[in-house]
Amino acid sequence: MGAGIVGVTTAYELNRDGFEVTVIDREADAAAFTSYANAGLFAPGHAYAWSSPAAPGILMRSLWRNDQALRFRPNLDPAFWRWMWRFWKQCNAERALINTTRKARLCGYSQTVFHDTVERAPVEYDGHTGGLLYLYRSAPSFEAARTKSRILTEAGCRIESLDADGIVRVDPALGPVKARFAGALYAPGDESGDCCMFARNMAAWLKGQGVDFRWSTEIKGFDLEGDHIAAVVTDKGRLTGDAYVLALGVYSPHLARSLGVDLPIYPVKGYSVTVPTEGRNNVPTIGGVDEETLVAYCPMGARMRITATAEFSGYDRSHRPSDFRTMLGVMKSLFPDAADYGKLDYWAGLRPMTPEGTPILGQARHKNLWYNTGQGHMGWTMSHGAARITADLIAGKTPAIPLDGMLVAA
Ligand SMILES: Cc1cc2nc3c(=O)[nH]c(=O)nc-3n(C[C@H](O)[C@H](O)[C@H](O)COP(=O)(O)OP(=O)(O)OC[C@H]3O[C@@H](n4cnc5c(N)ncnc54)[C@H](O)[C@@H]3O)c2cc1C
Numbered sequence: 001m002g003a004g005i006v007g008v009t010t011a012y013e014l015n016r017d018g019f020e021v022t023v024i025d026r027e028a029d030a031a032a033f034t035s036y037a038n039a040g041l042f043a044p045g046h047a048y049a050w051s052s053p054a055a056p057g058i059l060m061r062s063l064w065r066n067d068q069a070l071r072f073r074p075n076l077d078p079a080f081w082r083w084m085w086r087f088w089k090q091c092n093a094e095r096a097l098i099n100t101t102r103k104a105r106l107c108g109y110s111q112t113v114f115h116d117t118v119e120r121a122p123v124e125y126d127g128h129t130g131g132l133l134y135l136y137r138s139a140p141s142f143e144a145a146r147t148k149s150r151i152l153t154e155a156g157c158r159i160e161s162l163d164a165d166g167i168v169r170v171d172p173a174l175g176p177v178k179a180r181f182a183g184a185l186y187a188p189g190d191e192s193g194d195c196c197m198f199a200r201n202m203a204a205w206l207k208g209q210g211v212d213f214r215w216s217t218e219i220k221g222f223d224l225e226g227d228h229i230a231a232v233v234t235d236k237g238r239l240t241g242d243a244y245v246l247a248l249g250v251y252s253p254h255l256a257r258s259l260g261v262d263l264p265i266y267p268v269k270g271y272s273v274t275v276p277t278e279g280r281n282n283v284p285t286i287g288g289v290d291e292e293t294l295v296a297y298c299p300m301g302a303r304m305r306i307t308a309t310a311e312f313s314g315y316d317r318s319h320r321p322s323d324f325r326t327m328l329g330v331m332k333s334l335f336p337d338a339a340d341y342g343k344l345d346y347w348a349g350l351r352p353m354t355p356e357g358t359p360i361l362g363q364a365r366h367k368n369l370w371y372n373t374g375q376g377h378m379g380w381t382m383s384h385g386a387a388r389i390t391a392d393l394i395a396g397k398t399p400a401i402p403l404d405g406m407l408v409a410a
Pocket residue numbers: 001002003004005006007024025026027030031032033034035036037038039040041042043217218219220247248249250251269270271272307308348349350351352373374375376377378379380381382
């Protein structure tokens with residue numbers, strides 16, 4: 001259920017294991033919802049949990065300042081307040097360390113699975129290897145980031161500290177603006193690519209392998225027989241199988257609720273804009289994040305994707321040109337010649353966030369239903385590993401990494 005990046009990678013792993021697979025999605029193609037235009041960063045070197053001791057202060061400031069990267073507008077949705085309460089409880093140093101370590105482990109494992117996948121199924125996705133840059137404008141924030149990065153290096157990530165000249169050695173496109181940065185953390189093993197292109201090309205490849213995609217098919221609920229799912233009920237009739245996987249992104253809690261299962265997933269809105277770079281100068285050679293403004297950028301073929309903002313505003317996906325003003329301003333000042341900033345392709349998507357930042361996997365009360373959802377702000381990075389884990393669980397095998405804190409509450 002679901003043909004976002006999580007559903008497609010799960011279909012890949014199950015097909016690989018010899019299962020007969022049917023994928024259901026209400027859209028007409030893969031990755032048409034949240035997986036459509038994300039930042040594209042495949043970033044174990046940035047696997048920090050959002051729930052940190054600093055997060056509550058940032059959220060509170062966002063009530064009166066509109067320039068905060070993490071922001072919320074209070075509303076009356078009880079699901080929002082329940083989620084916030086759970087998030088708040090994660091906002092201390094001890095939980096941040098635990099959650100970040102778990103995320104880093106899953107991201108690292110996912111990258112191994114991803115490399116294996118693209119070797120076996122060489123689909124196009126405008127990929128870039130060569131690392132990602134995390135840029136810091138002030139010496140104190142750079143110093144703090146160096147200290148914090150030990151959590152990730154201890155979890156197996158390679159992270160190097162660079163001064164301004166080091167930044168330019170890694171990406172010469174930053175040469176003209178190097179003086180603006182106190183330094184950068186460089187994760188040479190990180191990479192990037194177009195998540196939507198990958199998912200769509202993978203879906204086409206899987207179709208050739210016999211996977212059945214049911215597009216434009218809306219899941220309405222389930223037929224139950226005791227503690228088993230007997231069928232998925234759609235607007236086009238019932239579909240039956242031996243095992244079912246729920247991978248519906250921000251809509252997973254809605255369907256799970258009808259099964260009596262409470263999934264702590266809430267949508268966190270983000271904005272992206274894609275600009276053409278064909279024939280332009282000083283285009284970044286690798287992706288990165290300006291940590292001061294939390295604007296991310298990523299070269300993708302003859303385009304550059306720019307993303308920013310984490311906003312709690314329910315299921316609303318609307319956007320206005322003014323939502324993109326700050327991020328475009330940052331990019332125009334860093335890479336003025338790199339793109340045609342007159343041709344802007346705007347988008348907004350909803351990250352399926354859990355309070356911990358780790359996904360929800362495993363089984364709850366129904367014996368033939370598995371959960372693979374809640375990959376939050378890192379679904380492109382974590383999906384491949386989460387898919388392999390899900391396929392292993394369905395086959396009754398022990399997953400390659402521990403699943404502490406990731407198993408769905410029964
Ligand atoms: C601005 C932004 C930037 C991001 N940047 C990055 C990044 O750099 N790196 C990274 O790793 N991650 C990033 N992410 C996160 C990543 O995009 C998500 O974690 C990921 O796309 C979630 O995938 P998914 O398959 O769970 O959800 P989705 O892609 O939303 O897929 C769920 C699918 O379920 C279908 N569906 C839902 N309900 C029903 C129903 N009732 N019937 C039938 N079908 C249904 C939907 O149509 C959809 O296709 C970013 C996200 C955003 C918004």
